[in-house]
Amino acid sequence: MLIYLLSRSESLYTTKRIFQAGINGKHNIRVINYMECDLLVEHGEYKVIYENEELITPDFVIPRIGSSVTFYGCTVVRHFQMMGSKVLNKPEGILNSRDKFRSLQLMVQGGIPIPKTFFSNDLYYAEQMVKDHLGYPFIMKVLEGTQGQGVFLVKNEQEAEALIDEHVSKKTRVILQEFISEFSGKDIRVIVVYGKVVATMMRQAKEGDFRSNIHAGGRGLIVELTAEEEQIAINSLSVLGLDMGGVDILRSDKGPMVIEVNSSPGFEGIEGVTKIPVAEMMMESIEQNF
Structure with a gap:
């Protein structure tokens, strides 16, 4: 199989692991920086120009799209898809997972339990909503945040007022979410590929932090x-339209709840803890589903 691995850096751990798994599987695999792909539609044909070279259509595309460049990355994935390539995670699924509140809406529609969550365009009634529905402390998440960045534990009204005012002034989109105190500082990361759990680990925050x-x-x-x-975990990916991803689960007194789904999860932590070769297992699943 000719495989294009869309990644902005060949030196990233997960990119290197997927590339090596492709080589081990005797595939022709190439790392392509999707941000340097120029897209052309000509005479009814879709073409990708990369480093002044017209790329031939690959059999399969593995997208590793960064959150800050989701729009362009998904446009590139869609272009390859329209050229006739099969893709691991369609652009619609990636977009669903990147919009944190949309992903929660879709999961609730699909019967997936989540913490109580509030989202508003202006946050004018946010403090009242916290008092009436979420309570203190609660979690504030910047919608574009990743890897624990832009996630705050808000303990009281003074902190809430300061943070809300700050994000309103910056016009930053945030969601407010119920704090699950019984599982504070922990979550469970589950890697799912084509409807099968391949690896899982619990993440424990460092002392004094609530981010796991x-x-x-x-x-x-x-x-x-x-x-x-x-x-x-399996159902979460299904309702978002993803073939592969990382699902983050909390164990609450009401049962397990999903807090987030990542369409491009890293493998370094989970491979190191579990010793499971996630990259090779993902490649095997691609081969079986190609």
């Missing part, structure tokens, strides 16, 4: 999923 992300200083631990959690 490895990039924020958290650590990974071995964890076993319940049957309910496994099905929730």
Whole structure:
């Protein structure tokens, strides 16, 4: 198979692992920086020009699209798709996962449990909504944030007023979410590929922090999923239209809840903790579903 791995850097851990898994599988795999792809429609044909070269149509495209360049990245993925290539994660699924509130809307529609969440264009009634529905403390998330950045634990009215005013003045879009105190500082990351759980770990925040992300200083631990959690993870990707992704789950007193789905999850933390070769398992699934 000719595979294009869309990534902005060949040196990233996950990019290197997927590339090596492709080589091990005896595929012709090439890393393409999607931000340097020029897209052309000519005489009813779709073409991609890369470094002054017209790329031949690949059999398969694996997108690793950064959150800050989602729009252009998805446009490139769609172009390859219209050229006739199969893709791991269609652009619509990536866009669904990147819009945090839209992803929550779709998951609720699909019967996936989530924490109580508030979103508004102007946040004028935000403090009242917190008092009436969320309570203190609560979580504030910047919609474009990743890897634990732009996530705040708001403990009281004074902090809420200051943060809300700050984000209103910057015109930053945020969501406010119920704080699950019984699972504070922890979450469960589940990697799902083509409807199958391939790896899972619990992420534990460093002392004094509530963010469990490895990039924020958290650590990974071995964890076993319940049957309910496994099905929730699989269903979450299905309702968002994703073939592959990372699902983040909290264990609340009301049962498991999904807080986020990542369409381009990193493999470094979960491979290091579980010793499961996620990249090779993903490549095997691609081969089986091609």
